[in-house]
Amino acid sequence: MKVLGPxxxxxxxxxxxxxxxxxxxxxxRARVLIRQxxxxxxxxxxxxxxxxxxxxxxxxxxPLELYTYVWRKGECQRDVAGSILSKVATSSEFRPExxxxxxxxxxxxxxxxxxAHVANTLLDQLIEQPEWVLPYLPKVVSKLxxxxxxxxxxxxxxxxxxxxxxxxxxxxxxxxQACRLATRTDPKMNKEGxxxxxxxxxxxxxxxxxxxxxxxxxxxMSVEECTxxxxxxxxxxxxxxxxxxxxxDSSSARACLTCALTVWVKxxxxxxxxxxxxxxxxxxSRLLSQGNVSNLGQFAQAxxxxxxxxxxxxxxxxxxxxxxxxxxxxxxxxxxxxxTKTVEQKLPADDSFTKENKARESVQMDLMVDxxxxxxxxxxxxxxxxxxxxxxxxxxxVKLAQKxxxxxxxxxxxxxxxxxxxxxxxxERPDGGWQHxxxxxxxxxxxxxxxxxxxxxxxxxxxxxxxxGCEKDGKLSVPQTDWKKYRVGDKVDRMVVNKVNVDRxxxxxxxxxSKGQTVGLEASKKVAQRALSWISGNSELRSTFMVTLQKMLxxxxxxGTGEEFETSLRLLGPALDAxxxxxxxxxxLDQKPASALVRVVLLWLSRSSPEDAVRLWPNLIQTxxxxxxxxxxxTLLKLCEANGLELPKFSQAVSKAMPxxxxxxxxxxxxxxxxxxxxxxxxxxxxxxxxPEQLKILCNDQVAVVRAAARDHxxxxxxxxxxxxxKKEAQEEEDxxxxxx
Numbered sequence: 001m002k003v004l005g006p007x008x009x010x011x012x013x014x015x016x017x018x019x020x021x022x023x024x025x026x027x028x029r030a031r032v033l034i035r036q037x038x039x040x041x042x043x044x045x046x047x048x049x050x051x052x053x054x055x056x057x058x059x060x061x062x063p064l065e066l067y068t069y070v071w072r073k074g075e076c077q078r079d080v081a082g083s084i085l086s087k088v089a090t091s092s093e094f095r096p097e098x099x100x101x102x103x104x105x106x107x108x109x110x111x112x113x114x115x116a117h118v119a120n121t122l123l124d125q126l127i128e129q130p131e132w133v134l135p136y137l138p139k140v141v142s143k144l145x146x147x148x149x150x151x152x153x154x155x156x157x158x159x160x161x162x163x164x165x166x167x168x169x170x171x172x173x174x175x176x177q178a179c180r181l182a183t184r185t186d187p188k189m190n191k192e193g194x195x196x197x198x199x200x201x202x203x204x205x206x207x208x209x210x211x212x213x214x215x216x217x218x219x220x221m222s223v224e225e226c227t228x229x230x231x232x233x234x235x236x237x238x239x240x241x242x243x244x245x246x247x248x249d250s251s252s253a254r255a256c257l258t259c260a261l262t263v264w265v266k267x268x269x270x271x272x273x274x275x276x277x278x279x280x281x282x283x284x285s286r287l288l289s290q291g292n293v294s295n296l297g298q299f300a301q302a303x304x305x306x307x308x309x310x311x312x313x314x315x316x317x318x319x320x321x322x323x324x325x326x327x328x329x330x331x332x333x334x335x336x337x338x339x340t341k342t343v344e345q346k347l348p349a350d351d352s353f354t355k356e357n358k359a360r361e362s363v364q365m366d367l368m369v370d371x372x373x374x375x376x377x378x379x380x381x382x383x384x385x386x387x388x389x390x391x392x393x394x395x396x397x398v399k400l401a402q403k404x405x406x407x408x409x410x411x412x413x414x415x416x417x418x419x420x421x422x423x424x425x426x427x428e429r430p431d432g433g434w435q436h437x438x439x440x441x442x443x444x445x446x447x448x449x450x451x452x453x454x455x456x457x458x459x460x461x462x463x464x465x466x467x468x469g470c471e472k473d474g475k476l477s478v479p480q481t482d483w484k485k486y487r488v489g490d491k492v493d494r495m496v497v498n499k500v501n502v503d504r505x506x507x508x509x510x511x512x513x514s515k516g517q518t519v520g521l522e523a524s525k526k527v528a529q530r531a532l533s534w535i536s537g538n539s540e541l542r543s544t545f546m547v548t549l550q551k552m553l554x555x556x557x558x559x560g561t562g563e564e565f566e567t568s569l570r571l572l573g574p575a576l577d578a579x580x581x582x583x584x585x586x587x588x589l590d591q592k593p594a595s596a597l598v599r600v601v602l603l604w605l606s607r608s609s610p611e612d613a614v615r616l617w618p619n620l621i622q623t624x625x626x627x628x629x630x631x632x633x634x635t636l637l638k639l640c641e642a643n644g645l646e647l648p649k650f651s652q653a654v655s656k657a658m659p660x661x662x663x664x665x666x667x668x669x670x671x672x673x674x675x676x677x678x679x680x681x682x683x684x685x686x687x688x689x690x691x692p693e694q695l696k697i698l699c700n701d702q703v704a705v706v707r708a709a710a711r712d713h714x715x716x717x718x719x720x721x722x723x724x725x726x727k728k729e730a731q732e733e734e735d736x737x738x739x740x741x
Contacts, residue, residue, distance in 0.1 A: 019050055023058070031060045039070040045077045052083045063087075064094060067102075074105050078114040081105055082121030090125055092133045103140045106147065116149040123153040130160045138164055142171035145178065151201035155210070159217035165225045169218055169234050176214065176237040179206040208252050211241065212259050219262035228267055228275075235264055239286070246290065257295060261302035270312055276323050284327065288335060293356070296331055297363040297371075303327075304371040308378045311482045314513030321375060321384050328372055332391065336364045368392055369399040377407035378479070379523025382530060389534050398545050401535040405552045408521075408528040412559050415521055439471035442505045449497050451509070455490045458483055466492055466509060474507035477520050498522055529556060529571055536573040546580065554587035562600035581605055582612045589619045599632065610643045622654050633662035637669050647673045655684040667694050672703045679709045691719040 022030045022038075037043065038051030048070055055063045067084050070076060076084075088099040109115055123144065126132065138158060145154035155175060161168045182202035204210065215238050223231055238260040245253035267279050280303070287295040307320050338361045342349050349357075372388055392400050453468030455476075464486045465473040476486070476495065486492070492511065496518070499508035510518045532552050536542050542549060549572060557568045569576075576584060585605045589598065598620045606613035617636050621628045640647050647669075650658070658681050666678035675698060682695050691714050698710035 019054065022054055027058055027060050030054070030058050031062075031066070034060065035066060035069065039066060041072070045079050048077070048080050049083050052080070052087065056087060064098060071102065074102075074108050078117045079121075081114075082118040085118065085122045086125035089122060089132070089134060089137060090129045096134050096136065099134070100136065103136070106140075106143065112148055115147050119144045119147045119150040120153060123150060123157050126157045127153065127160060130157075130162045132161055132163050135164050135167060137161075138167035138171035142174045145175050145202070146198055148195075148197045149201075151198065151205065155205055155214065159214055162221075165221050165223055166227050166230050168221070169223065169226050170230050172214055172218060173230070173234045173237055175205070176211075176234075176241075178202055179211070180237065180240070182206065208245075208256070212255060215259040215263060219259070219266070223263065223266040224269055226266070231263065231267060235260060238263065243290075246292070254294070254298065257298050258302075261298060265302050265306035268306070268310065270310055270316060273316075273319050273323070276320065280323065280327055284330075293335055293359050293363050296335060297366050300328065300331075300367045300371040304374040307375060308479070311479075311485050312519070314379075314511060314519050317379070317519050318381065318384075318513065321380055324372075324375060325384065325387055328367060329387075329391070331367065332364065336360050336367070338364060365396060369396050369403055373400055373403045374407060376527055377404050377524050379519045380527060385527055385530050385534075389531075394541075397535055397538065397541060398548060401531040401552065402548070404531040405528040405555060408524040409555050409559075411521055411524055412555075435472050436467060436470070439467075440469055441471055442500060442507060443502045445470055445497055445500050445507055447497050447500055450512070451495050451497060452491070452493045453495065455486045455488050455492060458486045458488060466495065468495065468507075468509065470507060472505045472507070474509040476509045476511065477522065478511065479520055525556070525559065528552075529568075532556065532571045533573075536571060542573055547583070550580070550584045550587055554584060554591060557588050557601070558591040558593045558597065560597075562596050565597070565600050565604065578609045578612075581608050585612070585616060589616060595620060595629075603635070606639055610639050611645055614639055614643075614645045614648060618648055618651075618654075622651055628654055628657055628659065628662065630659045630661035630665070633658070634665050637665055637671070637674060640671055640674070641669065647671055647677060650677055650680065652684060655681045658685075663694065667698065672706055675701060675703070675706045676709060679706070679713060683713050686717065689717070691717040695719075 022033050025033065034051045034054055038047045038054070043051070052067075052070070054060070055066055060066065067088065070080060071084055074081070085102055085105065088094055088102055105118060106115055109118075123141070126137070126141065132138070138161065141154050141157050145151045147154075155172075158168055158172050158175070179202045182199045183206050185199055185203075187200070187203060205214075218234060238256070242253060242256040242260055245256050261283075264279075264283060268276050283299065284296075287299055303324060307324065310320070312320055339353075339357050341347070342353075342357065368388075368391070376385055376388060388400070451468040451474075453466040453474070455464060456467050456473050457465040460483055464476040464478055464483055466476050467473050474495075474497075476492065477498065478486070494512050495509040496512045497507060498510045500506070510520060510522060512518050532549065535545075536549055553568065553572050556571065557565060560568055582605065585601050588601050593601075602613050602617060602620055605616070614636065617632075617639075621632050621636070637647070639645065655677075663678060663681055666674045666681065669675060669678075678694065679698060682692055686692050686695075695710055695714055695717075696719070698706060699714050701707045701710060
């Protein structure tokens with residue numbers, strides 16, 4: 001326990017008094033007092049550090065002169081040095097060249113303990129504020145990785161930095177090189193001294209887990225801002241490690257290659273078609289040289305995962321698909337070529353041949369039914385999808401079609417959720433929203449027309465909106481990751497009107513390429529439709545996978561409108577029989593589509609199977625999203641009456657919400673169960689007050705059960721007997737007389 005001197009209490013009181021007094025002065029006067037009282041060497045470390053803090057707190061003018069005064073060419077106490085370095089490193093008010101001299105501290109100071117203390121103080125501040133304003137800080141921090149006890153924090157600081165990407169990647173490359181060299185030393189000979197500790201810390205950072213953390217951190221950076229040369233040098237270190245791992249641990253080698261490819265794909269940038277071809281060919285060659293075909297699967301996976309998020313224009317996207325298709329075909333016809341004859345005819349072969357053949361087939365399948373379709377699912381020309389379809393073996397065709405449709409469906413559901421959130425937001429906006437007086441009316445906008453306009457709003461949550469001369473802005477449908485490309489005021493040319501909703505005053509726009517092609521949800525849907533049509537064209541597959549194909553079709557139907565229903569049916573080929581029709585309708589209803597689509601689907605089913613249409617009709621009138629429509633009840637009644645079918649029961653909620661016109665139809669129906677349903681509706685809608693007139697009419701219904709039910713509710717509402725009881729007794733007496741006779 002440290003024993004304080006007899007004057008410690010007085011010193012503390014004096015420090016507090018000076019600090020309090022300075023806080024009450026104006027900045028210019030406070031500056032003078034800080035320099036004269038708190039910063040001189042004789043003031044002591046505690047008062048100097050407090051003075052440095054006051055400079056920041058009170059926004060003292062020209063702080064750099066005061067820092068230089070107390071700095072004393074680096075001969076200051078280490079707490080003071082750490083405080084000054086932390087302040088100049090995280091402040092944007094100084095020119096980088098004016099404060100560069102402070103960071104020479106670590107070159108001038110020989111005391112390792114002081115170096116470590118100041119380094120950790122500085123690194124703590126840099127980790128807390130990851131946006132570094134001084135461009136040379138990454139290089140400084142990479143040197144701090146060689147300071148005993150500061151290695152871990154130096155790496156943490158670099159991997160968390162959000163600025164100066166090229167300099168950070170270069171610094172991390174130096175750290176990885178140092179770690180690799182440290183592993184060539186003998187850990188047993190590394191003593192516990194300062195140098196030994198540095199070597200031990202560097203070796204620990206070369207372990208696979210921290211190594212992969214460093215590489216993945218670079219993958220998460222905005223390395224499109226990094227120079228290709230710097231990124232390639234970093235990749236050189238990573239791939240060197242990958243090469244070493246292949247001789248020891250296959251799982252580590254695979255994980256290391258995944259990390260490397262995550263960074264490597266960042267060399268592929270928009271507008272650099274020739275670079276794409278060159279870099280892809282170079283990486284392909286490097287992977288082939290290792291003789292492991294599984295590497296090619298990881299290669300394809302990395303490309304398929306990265307390319308859609310590059311923010312390419314429709315024309316550039318076509319170029320990228322062409323480059324990658326050329327790669328995939330080259331792999332199929334070369335290193336991934338499977339010897340099917342040996343497998344099909346069960347010819348004898350070496351174990352190594354059989355194993356390699358299976359490995360090639362496994363990678364080929366992943367590429368064929370996963371990676372390649374993942375790319376095309378973002379939108380492609382018919383020619384591009386046909387290139388994939390014609391190469392797909394029979395046994396993988398259904399999987400391939402399923403992949404394309406599932407990929408589109410996942411985007412559709414994501415977009416639907418985002419649109420629902422946006423709709424909720426728009427309900428809170430002022431009436432009119434983004435409208436323009438004098439603009440063309442929404443009703444006059446023609447689907448398929450080409451327009452241009454200016455971005456008026458752009459956000460991750462609500463998308464991109466464009467003023468294209470209409471009375472209300474149109475929504476530009478772009479991949480969610482691309483919204484940053486569109487800034488308010490930007491001009492957007494060659495947009496096609498994709499959808500128009502006059503009631504909502506909503507116009508959906510798409511950016512099109514030179515050939516009219518698009519990228520995004522609508523383009524993805526077209527690929528999904530193409531896939532279903534392609535697979536349905538195979539009569540054998542259509543027969544054996546009918547349920548699977550119907551599930552695919554149901555999703556496409558739900559994502560469309562009632563007007564598109566008949567067109568969507570044609571994707572499945574020949575007309576469906578009654579059983580298949582019922583199954584398809586049930587699959588559509590399971591997705592809980594909008595009422596308008598349910599109505600169209602049930603009417604279509606009623607033509608071939610009216611009894612099943614009637615059975616499923618409650619899905620239309622019991623929907624929770626829309627109020628029941630009178631016409632839906634009338635259509636249901638007509639179906640039942642025309643086909644001698646029993647009317648389904650109505651739920652309490654439907655009865656309460658039933659429109660007046662629908663109730664009148666029930667009351668007038670020739671079906672007894674319809675008139676009973678009317679009584680149930682009247683019971684739910686009239687629990688008190690005067691009995692409604694419709695009920696009085698039903699009290700005299702020709703069917704006894706209907707008559708009894710109506711009279712029971714009539715009396716419950718306080719209606720008069722109207723002589724029904726006497727008529728009932730008289731009828732009973734007549735019945736008894738007839739029985740006696």
